[in-house]
Amino acid sequence: MDKFIGLVGTNSSHSTNRQLLQFMQKHFADQATIELVEIKGLPMFNKPDPDHKQIPAAAQVIVDKINAADGVIISTPEYDHSVPAALMNALQWLSYGVHPFVDKPVMITGASYGALGSSRAQAHLRQILDSPELKARIMPSSEFLLGHSLAGFSPDGELLDREQCNQLEGLFKDFLTFVKITKQLNHAHESNAKEAANFSWEDK
Amino acid sequence: MKIVGIVGSSADFSYNRLLLQFIGRHFGADFDFNLAEIKDLPMFNQDDDQTNSAPVQELVQVIEEADGVIIATPEHNHTINASLKSALEWLSYxxxxxxxxxxxxIGASYFTQGSSRAQLHLRQILDAPGVNALAFPGNEFLLGNVKEAFDDHGDLKDPKTISFLGTCLQKFQRFIKMTEFLNQPEAEVLPPEDLKATGTIDTTIQGVDKSAPDWVEQAAEVAHAVDGKTYVRLNRGILTVDQLNYFLASMPMELTFADSNNQFLYYNQQPDTGEKMLASRNPTQPGNPLINCHPERARKNVEWVIQQLRHGKQDVIRMHVPTHGPDKFVVHNYQALHDETGAYKGLNEYVLDIQPIIDWYLQQTGQKLVGDVDAVSGASEKSGPAKPAVDGVSGASEKAAAPAKPAVDGVSGASEKH
Structure with missing residues (x-):
């Protein structure tokens, strides 16, 4: 059974994105193990000592978890048409001399209080994950946008909307397949890894 | 013009900081330039609102004081730096x-891209409703290969780049001026005022030439106006016309009544003491349409004042008239008159010198005015350009030289702050 990391894309204690990942964790328990990982508490990225690129211990813990996982599910809210600074910050640390995301299958989901379901944040997140120092394998042509998320869950954390639940189930099945396929997309892995490793924050 | 440059990086060394410093040095003659940093701001977190913390408030203050903002952004992971995003989240929460x-x-980066993708993201972020900035369109300044771009003094080397940057900055300053118009409150178009008083209302005394110098005498005859010892019933009391006159003459101000037809009907003529009136009136004026009492240059302002009162935009409009010298604090007040149903019935212009009142009060209470004397005698400077001291009825003021939109001190807030 695949082992996934569910990255909560916010540092807020009340988050429907966390709720969504918790729902997936429970709902898909028979298909995969999903461990939720929080990004709260990482210091502000400030490009310290570019020659040595030390990352905080808390970031290293996340790196190790992602390295050991078959894939990552990131659920992001939308702040000001983009992903929250806290998530950007985490991704900066997770690509500073370390490269856990290179060729790692990633599924993006998102929830928002309004109608749009974090659509623009998700588009930004795709571009971010595409950058040479992250270079994740983002599941293409798939989008899960949970709008009006405050009303989206039952008191015991079940996703209320049947149609959306069906969609999520389909997407998750596809993600399991995508993870398998990605394992075969290994011809460029070496050069990808090299490119990411050679990527110098100095040269950017 | 004040411009603040925000360094979009929290790194100790940043070429974007260098670029902004260069702008300050090289183009500093064109505008006041300040540099602002975001590196001391905490990470945005909804659970821990630090909007009121010193670093956030300091940034807010420099932004509020500036006419325009330049953000210099690096690019990390195809987007802007988390610290810049975090700062923008504080500034939109x-x-x-x-x-x-x-x-x-603007943006500088080590390689060819020059922060191109980060700039596009930033543009979208600035567009978000919580931020709602006016991102300057076009004029994209991407400084690639930044390591070779500066000389040892931190100056940009390439003259073409400097010249392009200068062009962008010049256009930005013009853009700032354009946005002033955009940020003005919508000027509501109110129906024009008939200052010639050509209409008739139910109280208009008909059959008498409004401009006649003896209109009072003629109109009194037509209307059978009472005078002398005749009693008039008022709300609440009864006075004779004589008593009413004594009473109004004793008011420590010059009172003028113009009806809702814009006809000047009355002023409280005072016994002649040889002293000049604050807003001069003469006995031939009552009856006149308001247009007769004002020179051409003041009419736009008179119309504006009446429009405000008639349409309930403001109930009182006050303006200080400094032309009487430093020893008088002359204030013209325009107060709307209404009937029992709230319908506009005309205006009461009362003109007085408030200095004796202030002096007396200060003396009685042992207080004194401190600090900015301008706060009393010259408050007009703060609320924008060309603030005329309008004299709605007499037109005596020389400053009333017809600007399109008189910025008059309205009690209800015409002096908006941006």
């Missing part, structure tokens, strides 16, 4: 200092 603020995006 409980407070919105960038709302309507012109913002220019």
């Amino acid at each position: 409980k407070i919105h200092p960038l709302d309507g603020k012109p913002v220019m995006i």
